[in-house]
Amino acid sequence: MTNHEISAQWLPHPAAPNGALSIPDTPGIPDAPNAADTSKAADIPYEPDVADASDAPGSFDFPARAFTCACGLALPDETSAELHAMELNLCTACFGTTRQEPIPGYTRPCTACAATGRRGPQLVWELAHAEAERVITLPLIRALLPHRPFRLSELSDQVRTHLGLPPGRLPVGPRVRDLLLHLQSQGELALLSAPARLLQGTDVVLYDDPHWVRTA
Ligand SMILES: [Zn+2]
Ligand SMILES: [Zn+2]
Numbered sequence: 160m161t162n163h164e165i166s167a168q169w170l171p172h173p174a175a176p177n178g179a180l181s182i183p184d185t186p187g188i189p190d191a192p193n194a195a196d197t198s199k200a201a202d203i204p205y206e207p208d209v210a211d212a213s214d215a216p217g218s219f220d221f222p223a224r225a226f227t228c229a230c231g232l233a234l235p236d237e238t239s240a241e242l243h244a245m246e247l248n249l250c251t252a253c254f255g256t257t258r259q260e261p262i263p264g265y266t267r268p269c270t271a272c273a274a275t276g277r278r279g280p281q282l283v284w285e286l287a288h289a290e291a292e293r294v295i296t297l298p299l300i301r302a303l304l305p306h307r308p309f310r311l312s313e314l315s316d317q318v319r320t321h322l323g324l325p326p327g328r329l330p331v332g333p334r335v336r337d338l339l340l341h342l343q344s345q346g347e348l349a350l351l352s353a354p355a356r357l358l359q360g361t362d363v364v365l366y367d368d369p370h371w372v373r374t375a
């Protein structure tokens with residue numbers, strides 16, 4: 160039987176990337192589609208929104224990644240690695256490893272497959288992300304914004320209550336975070352929190368459950 164173990168390795172980068180990103184993050188809280196447990200943070204990983212280098216904002220200049228599999232199949236690029244993962248029924252984001260390294264030197268549980276490493280949960284969670292985008296809208300967020308400083312988790316809880324969503328049903332936290340970052344970029348909100356973590360060698364900044372406040 161052929162042994163498969165796909166791995167992705169960041170290639171060394173000659174210079175640190177330019178440009179700053181402000182990314183809310185709470186490392187270590189796993190996504191849990193259809194989670195049976197009711198811990199309220201189940202679907203709120205405040206993760207950097209840089210699933211891979213090609214998704215990263217333009218100010219980033221990430222090094223390329225090299226892909227290999229223990230079976231010896233040539234994997235010249237990310238697409239070929241993803242296709243091989245699909246054949247093996249593995250998550251195409253973490254290649255079955257259950258962890259991602261979205262930025263060189265920063266690893267986290269895979270958010271695409273809820274850290275299962277499998278393709279099935281990845282597809283389920285993709286649908287959940289699409290549904291979250293459909294039901295959690297900008298007007299809804301604007302309507303729920305408190306008039307005092309508030310935390311991401313607080314507003315996410317409010318959205319969940321408002322929509323009657325059980326924890327772990329949809330990725331509420333990441334969707335709310337994206338909309339808050341949008342409102343921040345429009346000048347409607349200001350970020351109050353100081354970064355919890357700076358990533359060495361990059362300008363990426365991570366936040367634990369950040370505070371925002373309305374500017375008007
Ligand atoms: Zn293989
Ligand atoms: Zn995965």
